[in-house]
Amino acid sequence: MTIIYRLGTPLLAAGCLIMLARILSGGGVTDLLLESPSLQSFKILFISIILEAFPFILLGVLVSALLQVFVSDALIARLTPRNPIAGVLFGSLLGVLLPLCECGMIPVVRRLIRKGMPPYIGIVFIFAGPILNPVVFTSTYTAFRTQPSMAYSRMGLAFAVCVVLGLLLYKYMKKSPLREEKQAHMHVHNHDHPHSDKHHHAHNHRHDHEHHDHNHAHGHEHGHSHGSHNGSAVRRSWSGRLGSTLAHASDEFFDIGKYLILGAFITAFIQTILDRSMLTALSDQPGMENLFMMAFAFAVSLCSTSDAFVATSFNGIFGSGALLAFLVFGPMVDLKSTLMLLATFRTKVVLTIIAFIFAAVFIGSIIIQQFIMA
Amino acid sequence: MTATDRSRIIHHLIRAAILTGFAMYIVYLVRSDSLTLYIAPRMVIYVKISAIGLYATAIYQLYAALQAWAGRKTAACECNHEPSSSITKNTLIYGMFILPLALGFILPDASLGSSAAAKKGVNFAGAELLATGPKPAAAPSAVDEGKQEAAPSPGGPKTEAELDAMFPSDEYTESHAKYGKQLYKQDIISVPEKQFIETLTTLDLFRQNYIGKTVEISGFVHRQEGMGKDQFAISRFAMNCCSADALPYGLMVSYPRAAAYNNDAWLKIRGELTEDMFDGNRIIVLKAKQLQAIEAPESPYVYPDYDFGL
Structure with a gap:
């Protein structure tokens, strides 16, 4: 949360100042500013990133809300593999079935973890889903027509990184990676159903939600509420479920949306001022170009289905190892998704995972360049 | 009506307004044929569908505001996203949603040049x-x-x-x-x-x-x-x-x-x-x-x- 406040305030202030200046000057002075091509580019990029992400976010929050309201914790527990290796493979390859963009992924995974899916599987899915899926493979293959090894290397390296990440998380991550929710809960209890407060405190978070939904949707059914916290949502009426689904979806939309907008803002800003020729000037040092393309991928936060086409535009300027690093690192970690991850997971967990992926992709791309693509 | 109820109503109303704003913006872009300045034609259908989703959610928020006004609790999702009580924080967060809308509506549409x-x-x-x-x-x-x-x-x-x-x-x-x-x-x-x-x-x-x-x-x-x-x-x-x-x-x-x-x-x-x-x-x-x-x-x-x- 602190990131939002630290970055959001100055950004918002700048935005407001522009608006205010426009109002005060009646458009005269600021027309210059507003018609400046950079501001135009900025606006186009900013809005296009948000518009493009909307369908995915809405789909994500909808799936997440449906999971919350209709799928019991017991079912999730039954469906997830117990064996860690099977679990990691499951998480890595789930994207083949559910090709979601990372914007849509985070709310779904957060819900799955809350509902009892082992966090290591959920986290692997977050990082694997946006890249290990048929849509991305096809677009990479199309973009690199003459270099099919790029599409295979991209999938292969991503898969290897995800599997190792999953196994490491399984071994070393013992605490819940989700952010503490104490504050939110205290807040809730301040004004909700005093009669059931103690009851809630005694239970796990995820049972709380079920319980609350139930209560709220049907004020007249209080008698049943105590029986509903086993995660069984069977006895609810359809209108109540619809209400809960929409309530979850809209809350989650605002929850994730602010990070999306902040990410889109920074991304659009970087894209507006970044001159590509500056990048190419730095491409001479060996190894540097891989780092550079990864940093570039992080900053521009492209959607994984179209970044291959952008990568091809760097062909000839950067080596194929650097392009591979761009293609693997970008969908897994970028500015927009990092902000959204930080909203959901503990900062330490997010930073550790990102550091690992960074190192793994860097080393992996160099190895593949040396031994496979050369 | 308690202060919390009042703040709930306000939150629901602001959210309804923002969601409607985004849905209207998408409709406006479609009407003025400028949606394709921002996204590729193959994505247009998804963005249009999301406008419907935004509308539906906005209507739900209005409904929730009415429920709160009538003193009834609605199916709020209490999972970690209960609105903060600090006015500054709220202004900031809602301001972030309003910024792209304001930019979108105020600045003329143009294409990259x-x-x-x-x-x-x-x-x-x-x-x-x-x-x-x-x-x-x-x-x-x-x-x-x-x-x-x-x-x-x-x-x-x-x-x-x-x-x-x-x-x-x-x-x-x-x-x-x-x-x-x-x-x-x-x-x-x-x-x-x-x-x-x-x-x-x-x-x-x-x-x-x-x-x-x-x-x-x-x-x-x-x-x-x-x-x-x-x-x-x-x-x-x-x-x-x-x-x-x-x-x-x-x-x-x-x-x-x-x-x-x-x-x-x-x-x-x-x-x-x-x-x-x-x-x-x-x-x-x-x-x-x-x-x-x-x-x-x-x-x-x-x-x-x-x-x-x-």
Whole structure:
């Protein structure tokens, strides 16, 4: 949360100042500013990133809300593999079935973890889903027509990184990676159903939600509420479920949306001022170009289905190892998704995972360049 | 009514307003035909659907506000996103949602132009991506062959076999070679809007066959560092998904009075295809013969033709 406040305030202030200046000057002075091509580019990029992400976010929050309201914790527990290796493979390859963009992924995974899916599987899915899926493979293959090894290397390296990440998380991550929710809960209890407060405190978070939904949707059914916290949502009426689904979806939309907008803002800003020729000037040092393309991928936060086409535009300027690093690192970690991850997971967990992926992709791309693509 | 209830109602109302605002903005973009300035046509349907989703959620928020007003609790989701009670924080968060809306409604719609093109760096050689990198060994020598074979009978009609020799291909460039043969038979090769990128790529890939041919292209003028006074680029932005991934594709134009044409001017140029060095690369250059100012087209972008070669 602190990131939002630290970055959001100055950004918002700048935005407001522009608006205010426009109002005060009646458009005269600021027309210059507003018609400046950079501001135009900025606006186009900013809005296009948000518009493009909307369908995915809405789909994500909808799936997440449906999971919350209709799928019991017991079912999730039954469906997830117990064996860690099977679990990691499951998480890595789930994207083949559910090709979601990372914007849509985070709310779904957060819900799955809350509902009892082992966090290591959920986290692997977050990082694997946006890249290990048929849509991305096809677009990479199309973009690199003459270099099919790029599409295979991209999938292969991503898969290897995800599997190792999953196994490491399984071994070393013992605490819940989700952010503490104490504050939110205290807040809730301040004004909700005093009669059931103690009851809630005694239970796990995820049972709380079920319980609350139930209560709220049907004020007249209080008698049943105590029986509903086993995660069984069977006895609810359809209108109540619809209400809960929409309530979850809209809350989650605002929850994730602010990070999306902040990410889109920074991304659009970087894209507006970044001159590509500056990048190419730095491409001479060996190894540097891989780092550079990864940093570039992080900053521009492209959607994984179209970044291959952008990568091809760097062909000839950067080596194929650097392009591979761009293609693997970008969908897994970028500015927009990092902000959204930080909203959901503990900062330490997010930073550790990102550091690992960074190192793994860097080393992996160099190895593949040396031994496979050369 | 308690203070908490009142704050709940306000939250629901603000949220309803923001959600409606986004839905209205999408509708506004659709109505004014400017949605495709931001996203590619294949994404349009999803964005339209999301407008419906936003509306539905907005209506739910209104309903929730009414419920709260009537003193009844609605199915709020208490999982970690109960609105904060601090007014500053709330202003900030809702302000972040209002900012893109304000920018969207207040600033006039426009498309990416020469300043963005200069930043992104134009992709002169559409085929650079095909011609470089570890590629099947057959291709470079095959291109040379094509050159030699083409030499004996310049200009004359070619047999199929001769054409095949001129457009050698492997499995990855097969569709370009096939398209290249069609282009070769035309007196004036006009770069169409539908296969803009594919045509440029083909011209570049089999450039030996096209040097000296007449090519016609439309696009906007822009310049980048390193260009001489008699040079500019004529390009279109190619979009895959949304304008964040748009890249300029185009041809370098050489024309003695090039300086007379301003950046962002839309031109239709007919000229002779030649080759020249730029920035250390050998690129194809259009030596302009006829320049004609044109209206900016309805859609400033071009898109990859997904049916190409199928």
